[in-house]
Amino acid sequence: MALPERLTGRELLTYLGLLRGLDRSTVAARAGELLEVLELTAAERTMVTDYSAGMRKKITLATALLHTPRLLVLDEPFEAIDPVSAATIRAILGHFVDAGGSVVISSHVMALVEQVCDHVGVIARGRLVASGTLDQVRDGGSLDDAFVRLVGGRISVEGLSWLAS
């Protein structure tokens, strides 16, 4: 998804803060802290259009956190994120949940889901085919196996025999 591409990271956060009716000093303080925590201060004079995929993820997360929401809905939040930033984001989300917030994450990376989620829902062809706590859904196995079973997937390496020759 696009952002106001000709703004820098700080300007984007300032714009959204003022749009949401926050006062100038609150916006300035929160924008500065978010940029620092998400390690975007070094690039604060770079326009968003020149951000890498990982930086876009981080600044988008910052825009979502700016007004202290109670619910976050994140789509593949760790995609294209380096391990250090991923750990930071996990810590931020943990802190957010500890403070009473809720996070809904959509992801195709089951290992990540197992690591950060306590409740899971599996959607296949637009229908919810399973939901519950992590242990209920994976039913003793791994979440990867449970997912393949639930969506009726088939793992096949028939053919391609020439690869092994």
Place this chain on the structure above:
Amino acid sequence: MAGVLTPELSGAAVRDTAGALIGMRRSLTCNAPGGSSTVQLFRTVGLGLAVGTLLCGLVRFDDPGRWVDLLAALYLGWLIGWAMGPIAVRGAGQGLRPEWFALLPIPPRRLATGLLAASFVGAAPAITLVAFAALPVAATRLGVLPLLVTVPAALLELVLVVVLSRVVVAALTAALSSRRGQELGGLLVAVVIALASGGWSLATVMGQRLAAGPGPALGAGGGGGRRPLGLAPGGRRPGRAGPAVWAAAGGLGGLLARTMRRPAGRAPRVARGGTARRGTAAAMPTAWRLLPASPTGAVVGRELYAWRRDSARTLLLLMALLVSGLNLAVPALAFSAPALLPWVGLGAALIVSAGAANVYGEDGTAFWLTRMVPGVERADVRGRQVAWLLVVGPAMVVLTVALIALTGQGWAWPFVLAALAAVLGATPGLMAWVSVARPVPEKDPHLRAGPFDTGDDPSTSGALAAHGYLMLLLVAACAVPGAVLVLLGAVRERPALQVAGVLVGVATGGLLYWWGGRVAARRVADRGAELMDLLRLGPEVPAVSEATGPAREPGRRRRDAAVGTLWTVGIICVVPQGLVPVAFSLFGVDPQVRVWFAARYAPQDLQLLVAAGFIVVGLLAIWWAETTRRRSSEPS
């Protein structure tokens, strides 16, 4: 490593490298979805220029030296075009790239030969060959031997320009992938568009000078009564117009320099403060320190930064000034018609309005951020309007006031004030309304290959052209009531009527500003989800089938492209072939200035009738385009 990882190709497989690459290039050309708007523009303009060049080969001159001069200048123009072309269409398809074949065990010389051969496949070499046929065509008058010499010469010239183009691409590949390279390409496209719509004035001036004396037509100064641009032929000075126009040209140059001066990949130094002043008011970016701390102020700041940094917007301003300058200022100076000068600012404002027909589509899916904040729809619309007015308004007012004051065309004040007030007020109003009522989804800004890259779907270009023309006509129509009152006042010599005309212009602008913003804000609030879906998914959600892929309505693209073409034909008939000849007659432009204005070739008494005929035909074409568009947008 490639040799180790990839099995060696057999001799038979590499023997036909050139043939395979030619086939691959042909497949790429055939499978392209019609090309981007930039490529289409270049093809259309190129074909027109090629036919023009070919026709120049048929022109007879008494002095053979002049004939050689003309063809040599045209060939040089084509060579420069081929050298600059890759910069302009960067990212819009440059054919086969050597790096695609880097891992294949093909000897470099064989690969280079194959790539060169493949470079001759496509529309551009074919169009150029049409142009270069001018030399053999011209040589037929001289006999068989010159003809036999000129045919290989023309072919060799084609080889030269194609090779030169490839060398430019190879030399500038790194530079062209930067944003500055993209902006440079956008600048060239802007200049091509401006020349396509206003180059007739320069061509006429040069043609007159070519006919006036011996020697190269492009040389400035010299004896024989020839004079550089800025002085009327025959030494007549159009009042004090020269300095004013050169001042305007200086401003244009400044705008151009501003477009290009930014270091690639960096924003201008506006975000002062940084980490050292984090958490204080000083960490507030400049624009928002000056604007009210409100949702509307937030949007105005966002838009002002976009106007300052987005080269597409800067180029729109530049193009508007160029088009207006070429169509009004150059004829005013060259053909002794200073009465045209007061209208330069108004003309530029009208052209800018044509580029304001799709402000939500231009932002792509960035609209989701606005959707995430409840109740800010009005602020978003009003903020865009205020920013447009803050950026465009002062520039056009200053240009207009300066040109009238410096050229002493005082009679124009009430006319221009009435029309400019209406245009500057109506544009932001209609901008909001048209952009929300008829949005055209464009490629997301961060995915674009250049300032004019709106997407690969040719129907997008057609729809955008139609919307731009629609805006142009609507905004121009808004200026009519006030201007007519002023005209009546002038004819009846009643100043009060002229003052009333100015007030009507101001009221028209103000009313449309308020109404357009109100309707747009309401629509964004009520149908924001639909707008977001449209911007994200396109005009229709295709039914995807695993067997056949997306089921697209087969005729939609063709219809959208046809709508754009009909609008283009309509505008050409209404404006350059209709209104411009009428304006030339009213403002007493030299009857010898005819160029491509068909009505000017008719007998004096019939000129207005012919121009009126063109206006009627143009309006019919526009009506047909809109009927087609409505029919195609109705659910089947």
